[in-house]
Amino acid sequence: MTLELDSRLNSLGFAKPPAETRVVVAMSGGVDSSVVAALLADEGYDVVGVTLQLYDHGAALAKKGACCAGADIHDARRVAEERGFPHYVLDYENVFRDAVIDEFADSYLAGATPIPCVRCNERVKFKDLLATARDLDADCMATGHYIQRHAGPQGAELHRAVDAARDQSYFLFSTTREQLEFLRFPLGHLHSKAETRALAHRYGLIVADKPDSQDICFVPNGDYASVIKKLRPGAADPGEIVHADGRVLGTHEGIIHYTVGQRRGLGIGGLSDPLYVVRLDAEKRQVIVGPRELLATRAVPVREINWLGDAPFASRAEWPLSVKLRSTRPPTEAVLRPVSETEATVELLSPEEGVSPGQACVFYDPDGSRVYGGGWIWRG
Known part of the structure; x- marks a missing residue:
């Protein structure tokens, strides 16, 4: 076991x-x-x-x-x-x-x-x-679930699965210490x-x-848009596709059809340089596009943090850790700076592309084995 x-x-x-x-x-x-x-x-x-x-x-x-x-x-x-x-x-x-x-x-x-x-x-x-x-x-x-629970000196600890290809730690970061005491994997x-x-x-x-x-x-x-349309009639309201420099490049049939980092299917052909979705503005119903370099992010605001470390989260000014910003990406080096008990800013040592609000930022120890919790990325 x-x-x-x-x-x-x-x-x-x-x-x-x-x-x-x-x-x-x-x-x-x-x-x-x-x-x-x-x-x-x-x-x-x-x-x-x-x-x-x-x-x-x-x-x-x-x-x-x-x-x-x-x-x-x-x-x-x-x-x-x-x-x-x-x-x-x-x-x-x-x-x-x-x-x-x-x-x-x-x-x-x-x-x-x-x-x-x-x-x-x-x-x-x-x-x-x-x-x-x-x-x-x-x-x-x-x-x-493919994840490990170890008995540590401060209680149950969460660790990545032995099989990195099956590891599900990204989806279990919000498991509390009390729940972890009762769970087995x-x-x-x-x-x-x-x-x-x-x-x-x-x-x-x-x-x-x-x-x-x-x-x-x-x-x-995987057809998210069709499900959203059924759940929220009128969700596919049209709007503008806007370049990051302010130029209106075209129109769209609902921001639910787009995700940050998307390149294909933008419906704005005829341009010499490739463009990517860099931001979605739901209030203005705008899809903002730009060159790939605009996708690079170093500072990531995170909230609703669930902390599984041994020492209190806010007991340090910063935590050198590894983080995962998407389930399919390996952990990357970062510095976690607490703002409160449940909010922090994550500084990535190497910029990541396609960081999107609503995704999870999961914390690991520097070698990427133990799970220290995580939180939700937001716009800040």
Whole structure:
């Protein structure tokens, strides 16, 4: 498992036999969470599987690669039946819409680039579902996320997964220390997804060869604009495409069709030099474009910070750390300067392109291993 433990403790860190340790496993219906449930059941733990219905069954069934609805609920139930542990489905559709989907739509309309998967973990899975696990008298809750939890001198610590290609720390930065004490991540030590699938075959799981979920679960085919139009009628109001020097270059059919850093599909052909989206002004309904060098950013304002360091966040004038500004980019060196307990300015030692409000800035120790939390990028 993922922890180096005293020999008196079981693999999840409790001083009692697995059979006396109740674990609620958050099961999405995919191979990762199914393997976690089967693995823990095989080790003799008192496993209870829980799946959240997050949106309408019919709509989700039409989309391949979705999670937490329709066929995935059926798959989670089948795994539980075949491995011999109880399974429950909880209707969280209204909670998910209020806590995740509505904010996603509003953030996009405001010109930001939101990450609803972080909000889902923060406001649904690690809040309401975790509370349900406690109500079920569970000792802990386990998930299929690729991240590691280590027992440190000041309590539980969050660390990147061994497999850098599968690491999900960027999406879990808002996990609080209290939540971390209750959570377990049994897959974080694996070296590849192939190991997970091998375990799925070993346990004979029906989802062993099931494809990974793609994109945001409630956004079919990654078409954000069409979802926003349905959620917020009138969202695609037209406006101007404006050069950073003030020249009006054309018109657009809604800023929801654009993201910072975008080059293709701007609809302003005939120009000799390539232009990129450098900013979105929702109030003026303007898409501001300019040369690539305008995308370079060194100072990044961050707020709503969740700090997982051992010393208090504001106890230092600055923290030399590594940060990730996008999930697909490696950590880069930076200096974090607290403004308050929940706000800071991040100075990047090397400029980054395409830094966008609404994205996360996740903090790591200088070698990029331990997660020190993170916050949300805003305009300042």
